[in-house]
Amino acid sequence: MERTFLAIKPDGVQRGLVGEIIRRLEAKGFTLVGLKLMRVSKELAEKHYDVHRERPFFPGLVAFITSGPVVAMVWEGEGVVAAARKMIGATNPLTAEPGTIRGDFGISIGRNLIHGSDAIETAQREISLWFGNEELVPWQPASFPWLVES
Ligand code: DAT
Ligand code: MG
DSSP: EEEEEEOOOOHHTTTHHHHHHHHHHHHHTTTEEEEEEEOOOOOHHHHHHHGGGTTTTHHHHHHTTTTEEEEEEEEEEETTHHHHHHHOOOTTTTTHHHHHHHHHHHHHHOOEEEEEOSSSHHHHHHHHHHOOOGGGOOOOOHHHHHSOOO
């Protein structure tokens, strides 16, 4: 089953949006299989954002993600990688569509509330970077037969 890595950034936690963001993903029908509140080390932040290492915003991005608690999550479901990206919205909250998390709750690219893996391979890399296998809990919600055809 497809999985994605999502992380509520320090702005989302500080603004009290943890419940709202988790609520949206639960209501959609995806399954939470990994969840932890953590303070991110500089080393983890730099590994996570390695593709952006040469970008001018990289130091600010690492400083921001390590500045307060982050809620790291793994969500499961058919098509969850692309669907979660859609629910998150465009990188810049000012241009993100209303109805998306960034479109509804943000106004600044450097404070865009949540990270989501951008492809299946990226998700696999990020899940193994952020979670140990023993921290992931496979389960099937009782509502499952009401969400997908067997
Ligand atoms: P996304 O988070 O939508 O996948 P990304 O991978 O291109 O976006 O960039 C990672 C994060 O870096 C993004 O969530 C916010 C920050 N960022 C991206 N572009 C930026 C820019 N031009 N100025 C400041 N921060 C930026
Ligand atoms: Mg990205």
